[in-house]
Amino acid sequence: MEIIKKIKEDVRLISLEILKRGLVLGTMGNCSTRVSGHSMIAITPRSMDYNLLSDDDIVLVDYTGKVIEGGLEPSIELPMHLEIYRIRKDISAIIHTHSVFACAIAATGNRVPPVVDELMVYVGGEIELAEYAIPGTQQLAVNTVKALGEKNAVLLANxxxxxxxxxxxSALLSCEIVEKASMITVYASLFGKVNTVPSYALKVERKWFEKLKGG
Ligand SMILES: [Zn+2]
Known part of the structure; x- marks a missing residue:
C-alpha cells in the first residue's frame, strides 16, 4: 500500500538524520511512527547500520508487539515505544537517541532546566529524568512513561x-532542542549559577505549547 511504503521511507530517512546530526553512534537509538488508519506502528529494526537500511527493513508491528511485516527483528526498545503510544494518544512519533549532552545531564541525576524559551514552547518545560532500568525492559518502558508525563521529551538515566x-x-525537533538546551546548561554551569527563563514567561509559553500540541 502506498501509505505504508511512504511511512517506511519516512522512518528510514529520519533514522539517517539522527545519525547525520550526531545524536547517535553506529546502530544505537531507534525511531517509530504510528501508521495512520492501521492499528500498527513502523519501527527501525534491531542492530542495523542506518546507512545500510532499506525501506523494507523497517518493521511493522501491532500494538501488542506482534510483527506484522518485516524480515528483521524490531528495535530492542519496542516495549518503550508501545508503552508511550498506549499512554500518549496525542503523539504519533517517537525518537530515542543517545546524544552526548543529554546523556551528560542524565548521568548526574539532574533534569534539563528551562534555560531557553524553545524548551518550554516545543517540549513543555523542564525535562524530567526517568529512573534507570536495563535497556529493552518493560521496567524502562514504565519508568520512561512516568517521567515523560505530558511533555515532548524525557531523559533516561545513564x-x-x-x-x-x-x-x-516534530519528534526530531524535540530531540534537537533537548540536546541544545542540555549543551547550554552544561556550558552555562561553567560560569556558576544557571538562570532559567522567568516564571511569568514560562506561563505564557506553556499556553503556546498546549496550542502547538493540539496541532
Ligand atoms: Zn538506547
Whole structure:
C-alpha cells in the first residue's frame, strides 16, 4: 500500500538524520511512527547500520508487539515505544537517541532546566529524568512513561533521551532542542549559577505549547 511504503521511507530517512546530526553512534537509538488508519506502528529494526537500511527493513508491528511485516527483528526498545503510544494518544512519533549532552545531564541525576524559551514552547518545560532500568525492559518502558508525563521529551538515566511529537519531524525537533538546551546548561554551569527563563514567561509559553500540541 502506498501509505505504508511512504511511512517506511519516512522512518528510514529520519533514522539517517539522527545519525547525520550526531545524536547517535553506529546502530544505537531507534525511531517509530504510528501508521495512520492501521492499528500498527513502523519501527527501525534491531542492530542495523542506518546507512545500510532499506525501506523494507523497517518493521511493522501491532500494538501488542506482534510483527506484522518485516524480515528483521524490531528495535530492542519496542516495549518503550508501545508503552508511550498506549499512554500518549496525542503523539504519533517517537525518537530515542543517545546524544552526548543529554546523556551528560542524565548521568548526574539532574533534569534539563528551562534555560531557553524553545524548551518550554516545543517540549513543555523542564525535562524530567526517568529512573534507570536495563535497556529493552518493560521496567524502562514504565519508568520512561512516568517521567515523560505530558511533555515532548524525557531523559533516561545513564542511557539517553526520548523525543516525541505529532510526526517524525516534530519528534526530531524535540530531540534537537533537548540536546541544545542540555549543551547550554552544561556550558552555562561553567560560569556558576544557571538562570532559567522567568516564571511569568514560562506561563505564557506553556499556553503556546498546549496550542502547538493540539496541532
Ligand atoms: Zn538506547
Amino acid at each position: 542511557h539517553g533521551m526520548i523525543g516525541v511529537g505529532k510526526d517524525l519531524k
